[in-house]
Amino acid sequence: MVYKMRVLILGADGYLGWPTCMYFSKRGHEVIGVDNYFRRMACIELNCEPLINNPNLVERAGIWEEVTGRKIHVHIGDVTDYQFLKSVFEEYKPDAVIHYAEQPSAPYSMIDRDKAAITITNNLISTLNVAYAVKEVNPSCHIIKIGTMGEYGTPNIDIPEGWIEIEYNGRKDKFLFSRQASSLYHTTKIQDTDLLWFYVRTWGIRVTDLMQGPVYGISTEEADIDGRLMPNFNYDEIFGTVLNRLVVQAVAGYPLTVYGRGGQTRGYINIRDTLACVYLAAENPPKEGELRIFNQITETFTVNELAKRVKKVGEKLGYDVKINHIENPRKEAEEHYYNPKYTGLIELGLNPHHLTEEILIGMFKIVEKYKENIHPHKIFRGIKW
């Protein structure tokens, strides 16, 4: 089989990882998926298993091949183990590596000192290893990293796409836009950016950093082929993203958990658009020695707006949906200015799926199918900042 590109996906078993594997495989690329099952183990440890009990990565790849005839290579191992990662690079010499292999939860990172240390070590050593493997094995390989809009925090000025020119005392220079996050997890993503920016300048590697907002959505075009190919879908406070959680809460008859006043504004993105963005980045690599940054969101909402939309759609579908403003367990501004720019990916060709009533109804319909798997006591435990 003649492949277009060889793509290594780290964190291939995750919410975004598995759908990304299928998306690239479907489009004629050779896909190598790596995962250490950290997320699966953490969900058991913390008693917050996802809504849908998905097969493991080896099984998923088998089902994908059975259904489509396309092979996804799978290696189970830890990206923080450099010899392991290097051996995968040596075996495949990928054209692009998509780095999702991070501890992705803000509340997880705030539970205690040990979870904070796991988050720092996992996220920074995995990123360091990716940079070293690229430099030592395959220097032209394009690193695509998922960053987060949370790196910027909620500044009182507009948020550009990664960079800002500063004029100070009559002189000018260009810098990374100042970052100031509101969880330890988000802080490790700032540190990732620092790390990659250093190696980009020093070694001339090429990196795309996608500053993503909270993702929502339960299925993708490829997952729709077969129920066994569905993405992981967490509805708990630790690993669930906000809109996904609110939909499950509505179906479960659990009052929607809005933290504090609910004026927290963020940029959101549909999981289908995440796949398209990562794909666009891979198809259009930056030049060597460039750190290219895109803000990967398609629209902004307050939590109150999301809750109202979920309530409206839920009531249309016959649910009695209540909104509960609970005491905010986090330290964050509950009303603030928020004006990020996000035109770079549109210019590359992204055609966004905005959050319509139809999309919300689609999410409700899938959650309803798995309704018996919802354990209301797993929804909220109040991890404090």
Place this chain on the structure above:
Amino acid sequence: MVYKMRVLILGADGYLGWPTCMYFSKRGHEVIGVDNYFRRMACIELNCEPLINNPNLVERAGIWEEVTGRKIHVHIGDVTDYQFLKSVFEEYKPDAVIHYAEQPSAPYSMIDRDKAAITITNNLISTLNVAYAVKEVNPSCHIIKIGTMGEYGTPNIDIPEGWIEIEYNGRKDKFLFSRQASSLYHTTKIQDTDLLWFYVRTWGIRVTDLMQGPVYGISTEEADIDGRLMPNFNYDEIFGTVLNRLVVQAVAGYPLTVYGRGGQTRGYINIRDTLACVYLAAENPPKEGELRIFNQITETFTVNELAKRVKKVGEKLGYDVKINHIENPRKEAEEHYYNPKYTGLIELGLNPHHLTEEILIGMFKIVEKYKENIHPHKIFRGIKW
């Protein structure tokens, strides 16, 4: 004995750590020194032992007590081991903790992937542990951390003391000044700043971050009391700081190693002023919830200026001193704008020792005493960026 303050010094066996222990002890404070001997072991591993073969930390504390009657408590252990660090906090409940327990060498961090990983893990987990120990045991404890001017890099605009107000599209906000370092080690110090700034905002702890330039000097007031109390003094490329190295090179008849064109400008500080700065910070703590940043330098020089001064003094003392512009092993600007502000510590009361001919002669005189310990092959090995 009635002590003024109880001060925990992490990295107490280091170039700055041990002189800091004596400085605070002499001034009536109770001092607890912690070290894991990382630096001693690394110097053996990398074949770059210091000029003076100093007694270990337990012995140093014994000599100090013998000479002055003042006790310094010593605990040998690793600050990245949280249970160990927490037990020290619980035993002493310090008023201030001075965090020097980091891997401090830029070339070390660039040797290979494993040394980079050690630098990241050691520096970030030690800082995380300090923040957690303060929060869990003693929340009002003042954290004094040694940062580095290298965090700022060499921007084309003036460098303020840590913070900058940015006006953008007609709105304003205040941010950490954008950081962009030129080694992995210096990048971990940026990451430290990110980490502490997050916990300052989240937990309301109090932190002073001292952005220090390269330190020079061989002795201090307290070390002058007894030769066995001398600071560590590295003259190699890995752990030696630039002016210290140049003086040893002059005494050894080794042509002064200037990297590239030598226009690299940095802010410098005498080790005696480092002690005074840290002491001023400890005596004047910031309020809770404040990250206070000072640029801890007293004057700026190019490497060429340092080499010329060393040559001039060396020749006055009868040495034949040559300057050798070797190929720069680092990736850095060799000519650049550099205008940092450094008035904060002066305003707190610092009375700087500038780099005079007399001070340079003093350094030569001490190095001459230990001349037989200089191994010229340990001076330069060319670790590449």
